[in-house]
Amino acid sequence: MDKNAVMAGLKVYEGELKALRHDIHMHPETSYEEFRTSALVMEKLSAWGIQAEGTIAGTGVVATIKGSRPGQRAIALRADMDALNMDETNTFGHRSTIPGKMHGCGHDGHTTMLLGAARYLKENPDFAGTVHCIFQPAEEGGAGGKRMIDEGLFERFPSDAVYSLHNKPGLEVGKFITRKGPQLACADSWTVTFKGTGGHGGAPEKSTDTTIPLAHFILGLQSIIARNVPALDSAVLSIGIIRAGTSHNVIPAEIQVTGTSRCHKPEVRALLEKRLREIAQHCAAMSDCSAVVDYVQGYPPVINAPRETDTAIAAIAALVGSGNVDGDSPPINAADDIAYMLEKRPGCNVMIGNGKGPSFKNNHMPDYDFNDDILVLGAAYWVSLVHQELNAAT
Ligand SMILES: [Zn+2]
Ligand SMILES: [Zn+2]
Numbered sequence: 001m002d003k004n005a006v007m008a009g010l011k012v013y014e015g016e017l018k019a020l021r022h023d024i025h026m027h028p029e030t031s032y033e034e035f036r037t038s039a040l041v042m043e044k045l046s047a048w049g050i051q052a053e054g055t056i057a058g059t060g061v062v063a064t065i066k067g068s069r070p071g072q073r074a075i076a077l078r079a080d081m082d083a084l085n086m087d088e089t090n091t092f093g094h095r096s097t098i099p100g101k102m103h104g105c106g107h108d109g110h111t112t113m114l115l116g117a118a119r120y121l122k123e124n125p126d127f128a129g130t131v132h133c134i135f136q137p138a139e140e141g142g143a144g145g146k147r148m149i150d151e152g153l154f155e156r157f158p159s160d161a162v163y164s165l166h167n168k169p170g171l172e173v174g175k176f177i178t179r180k181g182p183q184l185a186c187a188d189s190w191t192v193t194f195k196g197t198g199g200h201g202g203a204p205e206k207s208t209d210t211t212i213p214l215a216h217f218i219l220g221l222q223s224i225i226a227r228n229v230p231a232l233d234s235a236v237l238s239i240g241i242i243r244a245g246t247s248h249n250v251i252p253a254e255i256q257v258t259g260t261s262r263c264h265k266p267e268v269r270a271l272l273e274k275r276l277r278e279i280a281q282h283c284a285a286m287s288d289c290s291a292v293v294d295y296v297q298g299y300p301p302v303i304n305a306p307r308e309t310d311t312a313i314a315a316i317a318a319l320v321g322s323g324n325v326d327g328d329s330p331p332i333n334a335a336d337d338i339a340y341m342l343e344k345r346p347g348c349n350v351m352i353g354n355g356k357g358p359s360f361k362n363n364h365m366p367d368y369d370f371n372d373d374i375l376v377l378g379a380a381y382w383v384s385l386v387h388q389e390l391n392a393a394t
Contacts, residue, residue: 001387003319003380010120010376010383017116017375020044022094024108025370028083028101031142034059037081041111041135048119053156057147061135062157065121067390071128075389076159076345077382078338079114080107080139089366090359105363106167106354109370109378111135113165116375117382124383129390132157138337143299145337154344161308162347163385164338165378169360171353173373176316176381177329178350180309182264184302185234187335188273188295191258192217192280196289198253210244210255213283213291217257220279228275234331235263235272264301264331273297299335305346312348315385319377352378 020040029037038059045052045063052063059081088095088102096102118133134153138144171177194214199207221237229235237259244255261272277293284291309327316325329351338349352374354360359369 001318001384001391003384006120006380006383007376009124010116010379013116013119014376017112017379018372020115021108021112021370021372021375024111025094025103026097028096028098028103028108030083030085030101031138031140031144032058034081034137037111038135038137041081041115044115045118048122050118050122056151056153056156057137057144059137060144060148062153063118063133064157065118065125065131065133067127067129068125069128071130071390073128073390074130074132074159075386076132076134076157076162076341077114077117077385078134078136078145078162078164078341079110080136080144081111082107082138082140082142082144084140084364086364087366090369092369102366103370104365104368105140106368106370107139109167109375110165113375113378114382116379120379120383121386127386127390131386131390132159143337143340146340149340149344159345161389162341162345163308163312164336164347164349165381166336166349166351167354167370167374168351169354169362169368170356171351173353173355173371174320174324174377175353176320176325176350178304178309178312178325178327178348179329179331180304180306182301182303182331183349184331184336184339185262185264185333186269186301186339187298188261188269189258189298190261190276190293190295191256193292194255194284194289195292196253196287199251201249201251204251207251208288209251210253210289211251212287213289214242214244214255214257216283216286217280220283221276224272224275224279228271229263229268233263233265233268235261235268236333237261237272237276262333266301269301299337300339300343302336302339302349303342304348305342308346308348311388312350312385315388316350316381318388319380319384350381352381
């Protein structure tokens with residue numbers, strides 16, 4: 001791959017890509033409602049002569065580009081399209097036009113970068129094999145990636161590997177990070193309901209008191225992290241909601257406590273759930289109460305495969321030099337539903353520096369924005385990755 005030719009080729013589209021990114025940013029759409037965005041993606045692909053299917057998981061789009069040389073290998077490149085339910089405080093011209101909705105995570109940029117790459121690959125199909133570009137709905141909590149899989153994503157678009165790219169505010173423009181193995185956390189939620197008889201605050205001996213198991217449970221919960229999770233593994237258990245009581249002199253008959261658990265390994269995830277259930281039951285039994293545990297598994301951890309991570313690192317190094325990619329960056333406690341695709345196919349999630357400017361502080365902040373200066377570089381990463389994956393023998 002001639003990196004200068006790729007960058008120059010993509011630079012030709014830069015103005016159009018910026019306009020496209022601004023258009024998507026101005027019209028943010030949340031989970032499974034990405035109708036305008038999906039139609040825009042389909043319109044662009046069609047204008048560039050790229051074959052695409054546009055209704056998988058409702059608004060999801062998959063575009064297929066075949067290389068000019070024969071090859072059996074196929075890879076999938078995934079971008080997310082959805083926005084967040086939040087108000088934007090930016091005042092620039094391309095700010096959100098829809099109250100209460102904002103592209104606060106940069107998925108407008110992810111969609112645009114992949115569109116740029118798709119166009120370039122269609123015009124420069126100098127590779128052996130097939131590339132599927134996945135534009136998925138509902139990454140922000142709606143598990144759009146899982147729904148695409150459930151609707152036959154990898155049967156309809158057979159892929160040997162799957163890759164994704166997410167922007168990283170605070171990381172300099174031109175830098176990339178990734179890591180082999182667990183990279184992003186799982187995000188589970190749970191509610192424990194302690195049930196007793198409740199009773200008169202002045203006569204606790206005549207009731208079973210749910211506040212006592214709650215107190216033991218809160219302390220016991222943190223002993224899972226301190227005493228059960230291996231010291232070199234990471235895990236977090238946090239309580240966000242406690243609901244109980246109606247009056248200072250009434251012992252509550254029911255208490256609900258709700259929280260989240262995060263970790264990076266499937267075995268630690270199973271351990272957290274098992275011990276949380278046990279501690280809740282035993283704390284309840286100590287006070288002659290009962291406990292009902294509702295444990296909801298959210299996104300699984302993002303686990304990058306060794307071979308595909310090496311391939312991604314090589315693709316970045318070919319573009320910006322090995323000094324600009326940290327291939328062993330620390331795990332992050334955010335989640336991403338690319339995890340579902342990575343459970344089905346080996347692959348790698350890469351994060352691209354969004355820069356350190358005041359607008360690029362952090363995802364999900366009301367004054368965040370995707371950095372237009374990385375549109376070409378992000379698209380170039382995709383092209384470099386395709387060459388690395390499908391032109392390795394040449
Ligand atoms: Zn997000
Ligand atoms: Zn995101």
